[in-house]
Amino acid sequence: MYAGAQISLHPMSADFVSVIMNALGALDPYRERMRIETDDISTHLSGAADELFPAMRDLFAAAAATGEHVVLSATVSRGCPGGAGEPEGPEPAFGMIEPLSANIDACLTAVSAAPVLGQTVAAQFAYYPLGENRHMDGIEACIAFLSRSGVLDRPKNFVTKLRGDAGPVFETLGRSFLCFAPAQAHVAMDVTVSANSPSAR
Structure with missing residues (x-):
C-alpha cells in the first residue's frame, strides 16, 4: 500500500540552515526502506504507512533538541489513488477492525x-477518512481513543490539539492515521507540531 507525507520543518532561528540539515540526518536509518526526497519546500517520505510517524518523530525531535522554537507541518496520506508510481509498502497490518473498541484498546x-x-511538544491535526460510508463511526472511535490517550489537550475549530512528550504524541498521531479507517481506505491528515514555543512560556 502506498503511504506518504510531504513535510516541512521551520526553525525560528538565525541558524535555521544547520538546524534543518542536521535534523535531516535523523532520517538516515529509514533511507533503505523509504523513498526520501528533499527540495527547497519540503521533504517527501513514502513507504510503509506505519513508518511515517516514527520517521517524522525522529526528524522533529532532532530539530527540537537544539532548544530552538521549531514547527513541523505535514500532509500525510495513505491509499491515495493518485499515488501511482510510488513504492508499494507491504500489505497493511492495520486498519479498522470490529468491534471498534478493539481498535481503541x-x-x-x-x-x-x-x-x-x-x-x-504541542500538535494539532485534522483527520480525513475519504470515500467510506461509515467514516463517522471511525472518527467517533478515534475521538474516544484520543480522550483516553493521555496527550489530548482539547478540541479546537477544525482540529484536535495534543500536548505531551514527543514519543506518545507522535504515536497517538500515527495510530489515529492507521487504525480508524479500513486498511485499504484513502486517508489524509494535516498535522502541525511545535516545540520550544515562547507562547508556551
Missing part, C-alpha cells in the same frame, strides 16, 4: 509503550 496499548524522548 490496541491503540492505547501502543501509546503506553511509546518511547519517552524528554521533549515536550
